[in-house]
Amino acid sequence: MRRAALVVAVEAALLLCLAVVILVLTVVSSPDSVGRAVAEAFYVLAGGLLLAGAAAGLWRVAAWSRGPVIVLQVLLGVVGYSFAFPGERPLIGLPVLALAAVEIYLLLTPEARLAFAERQPPS
DSSP: OHHHHHHHHHHHHHHHHHHHHHHHHHHHSOOSOHHHHHHHHHHHHHHHHHHHHHHHHHHTTOGGGHHHHHHHHHHHHHHHHHHHTTTOOHHHHHHHHHHHHHHHHHHHSHHHHHHHHHHSOOO
16 A cells, blocks of 8 residues: 555645646746746645545555545546647656556555455455
8 A cells, every 4th residue: 555655645746847847837927828927836736635645544544545546547548648649749648547447456455455354344
């Protein structure tokens, strides 16, 4: 579970850095739409903060953290695929796809499922 939490923390850090880059580029350049650029930075920032919180939850093996992380990995996989193939930017898309695949794998291993099963209250 610690490795899964670290992968999510790396993704969160990358998204937070991307939000800062988008904001800086919005200020120093002339985007087509400032509002759209700020909204994009906000969504990337929100995703980064959500992943950071989920990474903390995974580190503690909190039951709530696994579902949101898997959903976000699927979404990141779609984004990575879009960048890598239709967008013809494999240097961006393939690392995103790789991180998403590694994270899903780490969360679906028998050890991870057992860790979460042990944290469930008895019924």
